[in-house]
Amino acid sequence: MSLEKANKGRFVVFEGIDGSGKTTQVELLCKHMASMRAKVLATCEPTDGPVGRLIRRMLSGTLPADQRTIASLFAADRTEHLMDPETGIRQMVDNGTIVVCDRYYFSSYAYHSQYMDMEWVIQANRLNADILKPDITLFIDVDPEICLKRLQSNRKHLEIYEKIDIMKRVRANYLAAFHRLKHQERVAVINGNDSVENIAKAVWDQVCLVI
């Protein structure tokens, strides 16, 4: 591993449908790297900033908005996430931090292309991709039925059929986006139908290739 030698950081992104284990794996990876005395930062999208807060209100339904508005706001939130002069991912990476992010632009491609052409979403995120591409995107691929069961055991009210339908569609959209951008992006599809420990090992094997 070349962490000590490298003075530039890295940008590692986790993707997956809800309940796929992203939060779990972000935490494990960050702990592991911190124990190796790497400078590590865990973050997520949408952010806790003003645009991210607006998005959360729209997603929860308290502030109704058109899907195109939401998609545009996600791209704007991402730009803020990258470019904040103090905490922005771009400068963190430039200063040697390994930034691990729960969701980035592939989430937009997978979720928003349910409602609009994926190419539009990719173009709306062009500036973000120009600012910073992930060194690696790790897709935790879990059977949507399993994700749904996990979510059901955590939450009380789920619209089961609608939900599973969306999860299946989003998973398919992710795979379509990976295929579409296979020459521009480094993506590792990790089998997430496995124990937390085995997934963490598979994640580490992939991350070792880029740090």
Ligand code: ADP
């Ligand atoms: P996400 O952030 O992708 O929504 P989480 O990491 O919050 O997913 O995981 C969703 C739920 O599934 C949590 O209750 C978590 O403890 C559990 N979980 C995560 N990974 C696994 C796994 N490999 N096997 C079984 N349960 C898991």
